[in-house]
Amino acid sequence: MHTVAILVLDQTVVYDMAIPVEVFGRVRLPDGRRPYRVQVCGTQPYVATEIFTIHPPWGLDALADADTIIVPGCESAEPPPATVLEALRDAAARGTRIASICGGAFTLAATGLLDGLAATTHWTAAEPFAEMFPKVEVRPDVLYVDNGQFLTSAGASAGLDLCLHMVRRDLGSAIAADAARLAVTPLEREGGQAQYIVHEQHPVPRGSLLEPTLTWIEDHLGEDLTLEVMAARCGMSTRTFSRRFREHTGTTPLQWLLRARVRRAQYLLEHTDHSVERIAVQAGFGSATAFRERFKRVAGTTPHAYRAAFRGPR
Template structure:
């Protein structure tokens, strides 16, 4: 039987802890036997771990990591916390023995702190991706995916993405049939379409309050559905295209057309979430001109197709 050790450090995020326990717990061999033995451990056996709404007592200490085939590292509510004594050493020793190690959400900070992710691609929750990259520059952080599998080391995005990652590991270990069964019991698809990019909020680059760009940005927002060119925008601003580009970069960090494209994507997201309009109509309403251009730009920014986005995010108002 495959042994999974879930390492709960203080301030553990409850769902990060529950996701791997539940997913591996649902997995059954063809004869009905449990496929995994899951152990919750902490620095020492019997340690009380703060999980926010409750406190848990870990039955096992770090010694359980040496006996595990897979170690899962849930996130902590404050990912900047230093690792408790002995944790990095125990994880590196397990890695040296070939143990698979996976992180959930900001648990990537724990794994990165050991140095085991250096030189590798990794992910974490999109809101923490920039901080992970800044703290661990030797790690290539990809905020757009649900999980990254480097073979021995895996990282997942938000806590729900841990379900995707754990099902992926079940499929690697035991095949698609067992993984599909676990997915059904978890009431989720074996594979979700699109990556983490579809959940990222893309704020418009703002202009500092009181700057000359504020009225122009408001006009662009109101007229995003029009087939505006750089020359149109420059004429509205009463300047040359070269001067417009320079001022725009100085005040917003991007170009006028890039800003306009993002405004159109945000409008399209709103329409996909709140209306039943066909994609062709939304392409026109959002200012993309053609459905093909809309689909290509939308997928480039959001990471999934307009129809897949609508299925994932359409709410009661649209229904």
């Protein structure tokens, strides 16, 4: 039997903990046997969450016998205890599979085990994660990353995607599909975390020379806005405009324009009945083909799938 140890620390996110408990605890083989033994392990007899107190039946020493360790996220900003980091390193040295859910990537990365590897976490935490762990390649646009022994997932329900992925790795697609049906979720979701990211632009200081130009660009996204047109609007050469633009926004004028157009398209997909062809023109992509290609590149899904997932009141 494969033992899955779920590590709960102070201020553990309850949802992150519950996902692997439910997924691995409910898996059944065709003959009715349970292939997984699930153990909730803690560093102390009682662990506080924002909602209730958990009494972990197993202690930190149980990690030594685990085949898989799941590290949920924590609400606490305190660094994980040294004993936890050492236990995870020891488990990794034995070949134990270790996976994190959402903010649990911070605990896993603190061990140094993710150095030189790709990893993900909730998209709102991707930037501070990258600053805290510069040796880890952060991929904020995916639902999960599988490095073999070490796996990380994005936030919330992406932990469910990761757990189902591990079941499929262990037992095959048929068993994983049954587990997905029990959870009332698809075995594979279209797109990645990118479709949930709010593409905010870098703030420009008020009174900046670029502020009026950026406001004008937002109001004229449906027009043919070349670098020359934007630079002329600001009264600069293209070289000077590009340099000043990067200094103030941290990106290029054309990348900023693409994000502004995608953001406009997202709003129109959510709040109007306009066709994809009409939205392509309104957001400044020109043709529906160019719109679909660029939208999927940034949002990680198609305009049609995005509308189906996020359609709001018109």
